[in-house]
Amino acid sequence: MPNVMELQEVEVWDGNMAASHALRQAQIDVVAAYPITPSTPIVQNYGSFVSNGYIDGEFVLVESEHAAMSGCVGAAAAGGRVATATSSQGFALMIEVLYQASGMRLPIVLNLVNRALASPLNIHGDHSDMYLGRDAGWINLNTCNPQEAYDFNLMAFRIAEDMAVRIPTIVNQDGFLCSHTAQNVRPLSDEVAYNFIGDYQSKNPLLDFDKPATYGAQAEEDWHFEHKAQLHNTLMHSDIAIQKVFDEFFDLTARRYNIVETYDTKDAEVVIFALGTTVESARVAAKNVRELGIKAGVVTIRVFRPFPYVKLGEILKDFKAVAIMDKSLPAGAMGALFNEVAASLYQVQDSKHPVLSNYIYGLGERDLTQVDLVKIYQELDANAKAAKLTHPTQQFIGLRGPKLSFC
Amino acid sequence: MVNEVKNLKQFSKSAEKFEGAHLLCPGCAHGMIIREVLNVVDGPLVLGNSTGCVEVSTAVYPYTSWDVPWIHIGFENGSTAVAGVEAMYRALAKKGKYNGQRPKFVAFGGDGSTYDIGFQWISGCFERGHDMTYICLDNEVYANTGGQRSSSTPIGASTSTTPAGKVSYGKKERKKDILFVMAAHGSPYVAQVAPNKWKDMNKKIKQAIETEGPTFINAMSACTTEWKFDSNQTVEVSDLAVDSLVFPLFEIINGVEVRITYRPKNIIPVRDYLGAQGRFKHLFKPENEYILEQFQKNVNDRWEYLQRREEAKV
Numbered sequence: 261m262p263n264v265m266e267l268q269e270v271e272v273w274d275g276n277m278a279a280s281h282a283l284r285q286a287q288i289d290v291v292a293a294y295p296i297t298p299s300t301p302i303v304q305n306y307g308s309f310v311s312n313g314y315i316d317g318e319f320v321l322v323e324s325e326h327a328a329m330s331g332c333v334g335a336a337a338a339g340g341r342v343a344t345a346t347s348s349q350g351f352a353l354m355i356e357v358l359y360q361a362s363g364m365r366l367p368i369v370l371n372l373v374n375r376a377l378a379s380p381l382n383i384h385g386d387h388s389d390m391y392l393g394r395d396a397g398w399i400n401l402n403t404c405n406p407q408e409a410y411d412f413n414l415m416a417f418r419i420a421e422d423m424a425v426r427i428p429t430i431v432n433q434d435g436f437l438c439s440h441t442a443q444n445v446r447p448l449s450d451e452v453a454y455n456f457i458g459d460y461q462s463k464n465p466l467l468d469f470d471k472p473a474t475y476g477a478q479a480e481e482d483w484h485f486e487h488k489a490q491l492h493n494t495l496m497h498s499d500i501a502i503q504k505v506f507d508e509f510f511d512l513t514a515r516r517y518n519i520v521e522t523y524d525t526k527d528a529e530v531v532i533f534a535l536g537t538t539v540e541s542a543r544v545a546a547k548n549v550r551e552l553g554i555k556a557g558v559v560t561i562r563v564f565r566p567f568p569y570v571k572l573g574e575i576l577k578d579f580k581a582v583a584i585m586d587k588s589l590p591a592g593a594m595g596a597l598f599n600e601v602a603a604s605l606y607q608v609q610d611s612k613h614p615v616l617s618n619y620i621y622g623l624g625e626r627d628l629t630q631v632d633l634v635k636i637y638q639e640l641d642a643n644a645k646a647a648k649l650t651h652p653t654q655q656f657i658g659l660r661g662p663k664l665s666f667c
Numbered sequence: 668m669v670n671e672v673k674n675l676k677q678f679s680k681s682a683e684k685f686e687g688a689h690l691l692c693p694g695c696a697h698g699m700i701i702r703e704v705l706n707v708v709d710g711p712l713v714l715g716n717s718t719g720c721v722e723v724s725t726a727v728y729p730y731t732s733w734d735v736p737w738i739h740i741g742f743e744n745g746s747t748a749v750a751g752v753e754a755m756y757r758a759l760a761k762k763g764k765y766n767g768q769r770p771k772f773v774a775f776g777g778d779g780s781t782y783d784i785g786f787q788w789i790s791g792c793f794e795r796g797h798d799m800t801y802i803c804l805d806n807e808v809y810a811n812t813g814g815q816r817s818s819s820t821p822i823g824a825s826t827s828t829t830p831a832g833k834v835s836y837g838k839k840e841r842k843k844d845i846l847f848v849m850a851a852h853g854s855p856y857v858a859q860v861a862p863n864k865w866k867d868m869n870k871k872i873k874q875a876i877e878t879e880g881p882t883f884i885n886a887m888s889a890c891t892t893e894w895k896f897d898s899n900q901t902v903e904v905s906d907l908a909v910d911s912l913v914f915p916l917f918e919i920i921n922g923v924e925v926r927i928t929y930r931p932k933n934i935i936p937v938r939d940y941l942g943a944q945g946r947f948k949h950l951f952k953p954e955n956e957y958i959l960e961q962f963q964k965n966v967n968d969r970w971e972y973l974q975r976r977e978e979a980k981v
Contacts, residue, residue, distance in 0.1 A: 289755055289758040289759060289762070290751065290754045290755050290758050292751060292754070316758070316761060316762055317758040317761075317762075318754040318755070318757050318758040318761075320750070320751070320754045320795065321795070322747065322791055322795070323787060323788075323790070323791035323794070324787065324791070326743070326744065326788075327744065327747045327787075327788055327791055330740055330741070330744035330747035330748055330751065330788065331747050331748075331750055331751035331754065332751060333738075333740050333748060333751060334715065334738060334740070334747065334748035334749060334750065334751025334752045334753075334754075334755070335751035335752065335754055335755040335758075336751075336755075337738050337748075337751075337752065338713075338751065338752040338755035338756060338759075339755065339759070340755050340758060340759055340764070342755075356741060357740060357741065357744070360740050360741060466713050466736040466737075466738060466752055467711075467713070467736070467752070467755070467756060467759065467765060467767075467770065468736075469711040469736065469767065469770070472733065472734055472735050472736045472737070473736055473737075474726050474731040474733055474737045474738075475737065475738040475739065476726070476738055476739035476740055477726040477727065477728040477731060477739070478722065478723055478726060478727050478728065479727070479728035480727070482728075483728045483729065487728075
């Protein structure tokens with residue numbers, strides 16, 4: 261058995277350290293990893309836990325991110341608990357294998373510390389990588405701060421390893437703004453954390469020699485569609501298992517998470533919809549603009565895949581104006597999040613949709629300030645009063661040079 | 668744990684772990700080599716496979732030809748998939764969650780997966796020292812995609828991306844020397860085998876699988892479709908390859924010690940081997956005669972080099 265680590269009731273951890281401790285407490289059998297900024301410390305911290313006897317499993321230091329996920333797939337098929345971490349270009353290199361992992365229904369947990377994609381090369385945080393992997397058939401969870409990076413990592417194993425789910429799971433956290441920002445984190449003890457996650461019993465492992473399994477078969481037009489449809493169906497219904505884990509985690513820790521989360525929306529007319537650390541900034545701005553008489557709120561989702569179309573549509577339908585904040589470049593389209601939120605409103609029957617606008621911000625971690633957020637709320641307020649857009653649908657925030665706006 | 672197959676009768680009877688119902692071409696040497704590997708291992712065995720002829724011919728859902736645990740991920744990462752399985756075995760054994768006999772771990776790839784697209788992954792696995800055997804089914808061409816050149820394709824071969832034409836004699840470059848590249852990783856055992864010399868192949872595969880650490884086998888696998896010979900000629904063409912020394916049989920121990928394991932009694936001219944295959948047909952035109960000479964010289968030089976390495980024991 262590995263050494264138990266005595267933790268304080270409150271630890272000062274950044275998002276990476278929080279994730280590392282969650283992986284340690286999950287007592288993963290195999291971690292195959294390759295470092296990349298800003299997720300590097302997850303791998304380094306894990307290495308230090310291994311070197312000091314806090315981990316019993318195998319730590320495989322591979323030669324690339326593609327190999328990291330390849331090793332994870334082999335290890336998961338062999339039949340144990342598996343995790344890794346990456347960002348940006350590394351995630352891009354992994355993508356091929358992400359599809360194979362979900363196609364084989366292997367419950368791997370991946371920490372994705374969100375970062376911009378080159379070119380130009382940029383090591384800082386935005387959500388471009390998350391959107392790059394969105395159709396890979398993984399569950400995608402979103403966190404706002406180190407406490408949540410810790411909590412969601414513990415919960416991710418429960419979700420991925422649920423026998424009704426068996427879908428690999430990504431825990432997203434914002435590069436630097438979460439991964440390198442130290443905050444108070446209330447960890448569980450090693451024992452309580454492990455008991456929450458529980459032992460993992462895999463289905464059809466390669467190391468069961470009495471029942472040889474074939475993994476990664478070819479399936480042409482006769483069967484390919486059925487395989488993909490089954491994965492999609494399970495993914496779309498995994499929200500039930502996800503909420504159940506959120507609920508059990510609440511019972512254990514009194515920390516409440518929901519698939520769709522709202523801030524001050526009871527009487528709100530205008531809301532900002534965002535992911536990651538921006539949610540916390542938007543909450544501050546909402547509080548401040550209420551003093552200006554703007555009935556402001558914030559909405560976020562904890563689960564980007566499966567996208568909670570129905571739940572989100574129900575919550576958003578009664579607002580007058582909604583700003584959808586995309587921290588990535590849509591490259592030839594409206595923001596990815598904008599499109600999905602708009603689609604969710606079409607799930608709601610006979611509703612008067614709010615006025616939607618799309619803000620592209622924070623690319624390569626360009627600052628999004630309170631001044632920016634207040635301005636967005638003011639624009640939303642104008643839209644709400646006019647009951648129509650008073651500016652272009654898509655606007656860029658914080659971009660130097662001539663103002664760019666589209667649609 | 669590891670069997671020695673003593674005669675062909677035994678060989679023909681003991682292949683139930685790889686079903687005859689597969690989609691490989693008639694006369695394909697891949698099937699012969701795979702059967703040999705599966706015959707050699709008696710205990711638990713996990714196989715990995717890169718994308719390629721074998722993968723698409725043996726695991727078409729809902730069927731499988733494999734009666735052993737088998738995994739395929741992609742074209743480049745068959746080695747790392749097996750490394751992942753091996754790491755999981757170590758983790759579970761350490762934790763007391765796997766109590767059975769220690770399994771053997773084997774990865775198959777074609778020359779595309781091995782020499783080219785998957786090379787980085789194999790190199791990584793060997794550097795990290797996983798206990799596994801990597802077996803390249805070397806048919807010197809991307810056969811699964813319709814016969815494009817690989818870095819294993821010999822000089823002068825006409826392939827679908829280096830076709831012989833009015834101004835070209837086919838592939839311009841020599842075959843990559845994969846065995847010495849793999850030996851340079853410090854692997855405890857690397858060897859080159861050919862299925863026609865099946866006893867030599869059996870012995871080497873046995874040694875590779877029994878040796879702890881990452882070991883490598885390069886298996887010449889004559890391809891009726893792309894080498895262009897009749898499907899009943901596989902063994903004959905393979906005989907020509909080893910007897911002309913185009914494909915010499917040798918092994919390298921601990922990355923340094925070279926041992927030649929087969930010395931033809933009568934070394935035959937390279938042109939006899941080349942002449943038996945359609946892919947080299949154009950080399951027999953007068954204007955390409957110099958390539959035949961170049962090919963023979965390359966083979967002679969290489970044989971000389973191997974013998975000197977063997978003598979020097981380095």
